[in-house]
Amino acid sequence: MIKGASVSDHVMKMKRHMDHLERLGHPVPLQLATDTILNSLSEDYKPFVVNYNMNNMEKSIAELHSMLKTAELNMGAKSKPKDVLMVRDGGVKKKHGQGSISKGKGPAPAIQNAPQVREKVKGKGKGKGKGKKVKANKARTENRCFTCNEVGHWRQNCPKRHEAGGQK
Numbered sequence: 001m002i003k004g005a006s007v008s009d010h011v012m013k014m015k016r017h018m019d020h021l022e023r024l025g026h027p028v029p030l031q032l033a034t035d036t037i038l039n040s041l042s043e044d045y046k047p048f049v050v051n052y053n054m055n056n057m058e059k060s061i062a063e064l065h066s067m068l069k070t071a072e073l074n075m076g077a078k079s080k081p082k083d084v085l086m087v088r089d090g091g092v093k094k095k096h097g098q099g100s101i102s103k104g105k106g107p108a109p110a111i112q113n114a115p116q117v118r119e120k121v122k123g124k125g126k127g128k129g130k131g132k133k134v135k136a137n138k139a140r141t142e143n144r145c146f147t148c149n150e151v152g153h154w155r156q157n158c159p160k161r162h163e164a165g166g167q168k
Helices: 007-023 030-039 043-054 061-079 136-142 159-163
Strands: none
Touching: 007 030, 007 061, 030 043, 030 061, 043 061
């Protein structure tokens, strides 16, 4: 087979040779006909031939012809040059101050005179380190109870709250 020629034309030509030998009284067995066709293909079909032989496929000449046409179409798609997209400098970089607030679609709404507040819960950040530990004694002595406004305990442990009959 000539490189770049149609595989369909080549298989049909080989099939005619096999038929001619059969009319002359020398029938060609299917295995020999398949091997002859596969060995006469160009170098482009070498991966197809290896795959065919490794899987011990025993197909008729018509099935082999169909498989070769499909392989030819797939090889044609691979030989066409593809568009190449390149990213320079490792990706898209945002300039400082141009990040958006919202995660949804469309432009972010402009909020004027609103300070950027980001709350960070201790121990639940994204960093590798551990959150700061707050001493229990210091927190109780500095904070006041919301119920009686006294220093030394919190609302959940307030003695006046428990005396009044539980939760309000």
